[in-house]
Amino acid sequence: MxxxxxxxxxxxxxxxxxxxxxxxxxxxxxxxxxxxxxxxxxxxxxxxxxxxxxxxxxxxxxxxxxxxxxxxxxxxxxxxxxxxxxxxxxVKRSLEEQLGQESVFSSPSQVKEFLQAKIGALPHEVFLCLYLDSRLHLIECQELFRGSITQTAVYPREILKEALSRNASALIVAHNHPSGNPLPSEADQELTKILFKALQLVDIPLLDHCIVSGSGFFSFSDSGLMKIEPK
Structure with a gap:
């Protein structure tokens, strides 16, 4: 060698x-x-x-x-x-471009690969929004909030404003856990419910909330947690 x-x-x-x-x-x-x-x-x-x-x-x-x-x-x-x-x-740009050319559901692994490459290894927490068009092609991936190693302040009003400004037809949100554990906290679950219901008011479905770590990945949709019942 x-x-x-x-x-x-x-x-x-x-x-x-x-x-x-x-x-x-x-x-x-x-x-x-x-x-x-x-x-x-x-x-x-x-x-x-x-x-x-x-x-x-x-x-x-x-x-x-x-x-x-x-x-x-x-x-x-x-x-x-x-x-x-x-x-x-x-690599990151190639994965993002692929999401812009194909429906996010035609190859779900591409979303996972893109998010892991983009934010999986970051030492601080970030919150991303993936704005999708009517064909579920990626319009834009935006880093909307950035926080410390433990938490990010997320404002649903800002997410709605940005989604409407891009004429998005659907949304996927994602954030990373620098701790390495991709399982959602109670705060993550509560945020997902708030965003889901807020986006419903403007007829923009929240398709998924993904949590990424250096070696792990969690999807609310795959885990059946996107079936949120109205109170």
Whole structure:
């Protein structure tokens, strides 16, 4: 692993392995090494990639790390951090664009993948609104509120105003739990009821409330919690 990649057997070199067998055949470290491009004296790009994954624990934390944290790893600089950030942003934009071209119900996993990529690894809590048109295609994903590591102040009136201004026909809301536990709190359940009923008044259905963490995902709709009975 520490010898230059050019000295490895051809079929074991990350770029050649990707070409022969496809991206899924590569480990996280091998994929990361392709972006790093070169190693440093005594370490291949794959070895450096292993160092990064060890330092940050997993890919989501690596992708959302600050440049000051990244460059603390030997052999890493702002150029490599920028390359990884650019690749990560392309993934998020690609997933968001797909949601704009297809109904959110044609591939529910795309919503999950998009939300996990966008907010799953953030160290602070954010609240997103996904505004949908009459075909349930994404009009826009908006970060509407941002809070501390424990809570976000969410104002239903603002959500209604933003949804109406975009002529949204339906809505999905989402927020993250930096604690790592995606299960809804009592406050999350109460907020969902308030939003559901408020949006009903303007004939905009709330289709789902998703909670995302670094390694977990919870959907109110999938769990049957969107069947809210009027009082």
């Amino acid at each position: 520490h010898s230059p990649i050019t000295e490895w057997p051809k079929h074991e070199q990350p770029r050649e392995k990707l070409r022969l067998y496809g991206a899924k055949a590569l480990t996280d470290a091998e994929l990361l090494a392709i972006f790093l491009r070169v190693g440093v004296k005594g370490k291949s790009a794959v070895s450096l990639a292993h160092d990064l994954l060890h330092q940050f624990g997993n890919l989501p934390r690596l992708m959302t790390c600050k440049p000051t944290e990244f460059i603390q790893v030997h052999g890493m600089g702002l150029s490599k951090w920028s390359q990884i950030q650019a690749a990560y942003e392309l």
